[in-house]
Amino acid sequence: MAGKEIKLSLWALDPTINIETVSDLMQLNYNKIIDYLEDRNDISRFDKTLMNRWREYDQDRGFKVQEIEVFGSAFRYISAYAYFETTIGHDTAIIDGTVLPRERRISENELPVFFFEFIGRVYVVVSGSQYKINNIRTLLMGHGRHTNDEQKQWKRVQLKDIPNFNFTSDFFYWLISKENKTVETALVKMDINDIRFLAQSGTERSDVRHESQGANILDEAVSKTGLGVNSRVDMIGTTISFEGGHINLIIFDNGVCWVDNYNSAMNGITGELEAFEENLEMGALTLFCGILPELKTAYNNDKNNNLWTTEHQAKARKLWALGAINELCSENDITYEEIIELEWFLK
Structure with a gap:
């Protein structure tokens, strides 16, 4: 088992x-x-x-x-x-x-x-x-x-740089932006229900790696800060629901996936939901022939139609940065007067 x-x-x-x-x-x-x-x-x-x-x-x-x-x-x-x-x-x-x-x-x-x-x-x-x-x-x-x-x-x-199954940091930023939304292609509709795992590493100023795990991690100042400073994202944990099942998983940038067996299920031959492990053949093939390629198709469609550009990512990063600032101010009773005394505002 x-x-x-x-x-x-x-x-x-x-x-x-x-x-x-x-x-x-x-x-x-x-x-x-x-x-x-x-x-x-x-x-x-x-x-x-x-x-x-x-x-x-x-x-x-x-x-x-x-x-x-x-x-x-x-x-x-x-x-x-x-x-x-x-x-x-x-x-x-x-x-x-x-x-x-x-x-x-x-x-x-x-x-x-x-x-x-x-x-x-x-x-x-x-x-x-x-x-x-x-x-x-x-x-x-x-x-x-x-x-x-x-x-x-x-x-x-x-083993590396697998064609069609490489996922860039920009792809993961796009996927994060789809939290609690529906991603749709010509073949399938997929609900991105949550972001529950996030691995970030490296910025222009830092080589620090950080991993966050748990419910509502995008509400946490640490995660928002990393996204706000444009850290590299190379792993995302989420739940993807679609007609035929739902898969709770972590996606790595090289196409590797870790599936949460206790919180993932696929339709069996009779139409009844079965644990992912019980229908591993169908689950694995659905994931790699369908889910991952269609996520990449949706990402490319948004890129080609200017629905996800560097400006969109920059706007998203700004919102995450502001959210982190707000969280830190709340946690540390930081006042407006103290904010405007920061070096950035004194330039």
Whole structure:
């Protein structure tokens, strides 16, 4: 079972790889001999082999390419489990020359992985913690030591600057401005219900990083001050409601998303709401094929139609700055006479 947060990382496959290629690559042999046991003849081949492989997400579908409709558009995808085994080190696996039983030195790991085509490229969404998902690339995508030529057919996996899923600070300022409003595109209406997490870092005068979390954080002087001085925003937490569900999440600037499993739900097959984890395939694909791209579309539409310009952002920053000043005056009983004695007003 997932905990409170479902962590969804995003990668992009090499542009030469299509979704059918992925289906073929999943059926390669990814088993790996444990280095320090390779020359041991007193144990079986199985006991010294890590049994790494892709497993079917749904046995009835296997690794066949599927199609899903998100907000009226069709996307091709493959869902799978990345299964890999990890082992303890040499010094703890071998005691007085005797190799411990397999079950005492090898751990099983299984993470859901979703491959989908978007604008001519295959993207990968992986659910799991960072230290575990790194093993998927090294053990199951041809990036590990002793990888054979066949496994290297995965080619390059892009981890940074993911096309179509990079979010700028200006995008996040725009999203903040949409708090408690409806964002609408040709495909979907999305209600931005709150801003509950905000990560700010760096201005022309400072390199300080600050994170705020909780209800009504935009009413707090610290958050308003950071926005007012044009700090860089690289993470936003909000709740997005749409026909089909609502997702409480944190969006990172590199497309990574952390979904609050306890406060997110998707419509199931019967139309009943299900926890995000219970409908992870639909939830992940809706998020990355629909929600995030449509937010970016709405942002670009506002930019192209001069509904969000540098002047709009400057005006918003001024309002946040004034709000911070008002909050600080209230908290510290600062008078008008004291305000006008500040250096800025004496110029």
